[in-house]
Amino acid sequence: MSYELYYWPGIARRGEFVRLALEEAGVAYVDKAREPGAEETLLALLERSDLLHPPFAPPFLKHGNVLIGQTAAILLYLGERHGLAPTDQAERLWVHQIQLTIADLVSEAHDTHHPLGAHLYYEEQKPEALRRARDFRENRIEKYLRWFEEITARKREDGPYLVGDRVTYADLSLFQVTEGLLYAFPRAANAVLADCPGVAALRQAVAQRPRIRSYLESDRRTAFNESGIFRHYAELDR
Template structure:
């Protein structure tokens, strides 16, 4: 069976958390919204289908007769079915709660540049973004990174016990990657006392399972998506 992934073409966004899991797990999928030229109408048309379990928003995964939306739910499903996380309720819930905390960080990182309305341009909410950014840089970001640093300090290099990655490790890699793109000065400073988080980023980037993908054009660059680099929002 080949999964169908649906997510906006052109940005890594939330779709990238799913893509990384599919690629690292060598799981067959079609990146449907990027096929045939990748016009937005492809995804918008699929979203309008009359479905019993309609997704609220992309990304969503079509699997057998299921349509699963919400990034963390998709990863929970893939993790269980393809061994991308340890088995057993305790470990399964642990990886899932880490993923949900990563999802919270992603929302906050996005809302730095869109504090007023996701449907408005950045330029229309730049003043508010300038007010929100310091709190994110100085309070929220260190709080999240410090949490993951503490978790990693108890283990052997991964967020879960043992010697191998879970889907949450791939997602933490992606968030750190995005944060380094969006807040290069601040992340450079925070790297100094969050060595384990940074080491995890390097470790995932070097995974043999991901080398082909990371060097391919399936891997999208950051730009005007979740993580954006506005120099005025960054500082050490």
């Protein structure tokens, strides 16, 4: 029984965290965002009134009769099933805690270009975006990346990953977030990363995992663009 991933077509965004986990797990999945009529399929599913567990918003994952929304909940599910989370209960919760903090960072990154809300275009909230992005650049990127750096520095096990000696879904998500920050805020993110060797090593290690490398080189990977969460607007990275 293969997985079906539902998401908006043409943008990486939150769907990409799920894709990376599915790719690393090496399981069969159908990326519904890449099929013709993807948007209509998605909207039709959101409007179905017979679902017992209706998702609030994409991404969501269908697996037989199971339908799961919320990126972190999807990863909790996939992590347990495919060895992308520790078996120890406390360690597994720790990975989830890290993932929820990554989700907060993702929201804040989004709000740099949409501080007044998603109902307006970036062009309609540019002065506000400049003010919000300055704080993100000057304070938040560093606060988050230093926290991840501390985690890699304090752990007892060897290896480049956040928890234990095996890759988890949180590592894959941190890879994606780091890539996103480097795309959107190259000046600010490179400056912080230069002082975060643990995060930089983790990013390299994830990129070099055979399945991830092959995914990144394939046409299944969606490039960052200015419809996504991580957008490069030069004026926001000054």
